[in-house]
Amino acid sequence: MATIKSIGILTSGGDAPGMNAAIRAVTRAARYNGWSVNGIMRGYKGLITGEIEEFHSNSVSNIIQRGGTILKTARCDEFKSAEGRKTAYDNMKAAGIDALVVIGGDGTITGAQVFAEEFDVPVVALPGTIDNDLSGTDTTIGYDTALNTIVEAVDKLRDTATSHERLFFVEVMGRRAGYLALNGAIASGAEAAIIPESQTGDDQLKTLIDNGFRKSKNSAIVLVAEDPSTGGALGLAERVEREFPQYDARVTILGHLQRGGSPTAADRILASRLGAAAVEALKEGQRNVMVGLKNGDIVYTPFCQALSKSKTVKQSNVELVKMLSI
Numbered sequence: 001m002a003t004i005k006s007i008g009i010l011t012s013g014g015d016a017p018g019m020n021a022a023i024r025a026v027t028r029a030a031r032y033n034g035w036s037v038n039g040i041m042r043g044y045k046g047l048i049t050g051e052i053e054e055f056h057s058n059s060v061s062n063i064i065q066r067g068g069t070i071l072k073t074a075r076c077d078e079f080k081s082a083e084g085r086k087t088a089y090d091n092m093k094a095a096g097i098d099a100l101v102v103i104g105g106d107g108t109i110t111g112a113q114v115f116a117e118e119f120d121v122p123v124v125a126l127p128g129t130i131d132n133d134l135s136g137t138d139t140t141i142g143y144d145t146a147l148n149t150i151v152e153a154v155d156k157l158r159d160t161a162t163s164h165e166r167l168f169f170v171e172v173m174g175r176r177a178g179y180l181a182l183n184g185a186i187a188s189g190a191e192a193a194i195i196p197e198s199q200t201g202d203d204q205l206k207t208l209i210d211n212g213f214r215k216s217k218n219s220a221i222v223l224v225a226e227d228p229s230t231g232g233a234l235g236l237a238e239r240v241e242r243e244f245p246q247y248d249a250r251v252t253i254l255g256h257l258q259r260g261g262s263p264t265a266a267d268r269i270l271a272s273r274l275g276a277a278a279v280e281a282l283k284e285g286q287r288n289v290m291v292g293l294k295n296g297d298i299v300y301t302p303f304c305q306a307l308s309k310s311k312t313v314k315q316s317n318v319e320l321v322k323m324l325s326i
């Protein structure tokens, strides 16, 4: 095993608050160990175009509190081709980079897995996505901040919702994962969450209406995960208009608001711990693992397991929303 002297770091795919805190932690931990650090711009794209710059300790000053990513991010189809990845590898070698730390979601980790296998390069990934849809970690970087943004928005909506008799559908992100919708519903005291994980033959909208959501209430707020099978909040509102015209349904789609803002303390601490642990992993000779936090401890999970989609929302939390919304 060749010793590592220089690493490259990139952020890729959807941005998430806390990515900057992770970039800072990786950079500082690597510098602490005497390694050189290269910031790669725009995810895998920068590896292909050679947009690589040397990072020093002060390159990451004053960024822990900033949302987004100073390295920028991009989606890069070229990296999905063997030629694109060969160019990326050649540029990486030309820049003297021995190992990579990538920060992103499941697409980014899929790319890392393919690249690492093809060129026998040590790669360590950090889970950076608001969706919390990666196995191998209890939460992902950005998830807590997005959850707090959702709660703040729903609190505001409730003020107007209680003044009218309406059914409010609030669509949140999550890419086929219901974490934001479900835990957002618990934290904001919403009447229900309609999530992909409960989409197993059960008509969640009909159940909600049949259970008489308005028995003791004038209005209801329902958090809805974006989900092609329900059509999201708009799809559900159309169904209400068609099938339950006695109700007045309104739609709020939070959209990209959920990606922005200053990361919460929880996300900054998570990103800082995972960033330092990524460097530790490379030092120990680990490769092709995602760093995560489980029950408060750092864990390393092979890429294939992190991508296995085996993590699911807690069924007891689904029941909790029902119990607390009577």
Ligand code: ADP
Pocket: 012, 013, 014, 044, 074, 075, 076, 077, 078, 079, 080, 081, 104, 105, 106, 107, 108, 109, 110, 111, 112, 114, 129
């Ligand atoms: P996220 O990381 O947020 O899930 P994407 O799914 O858009 O975001 O993936 C980010 C990038 O990862 C893609 O633009 C592409 O460059 C790379 N990537 C995704 N899937 C693959 C793949 N199968 N092979 C190689 N690279 C991939």
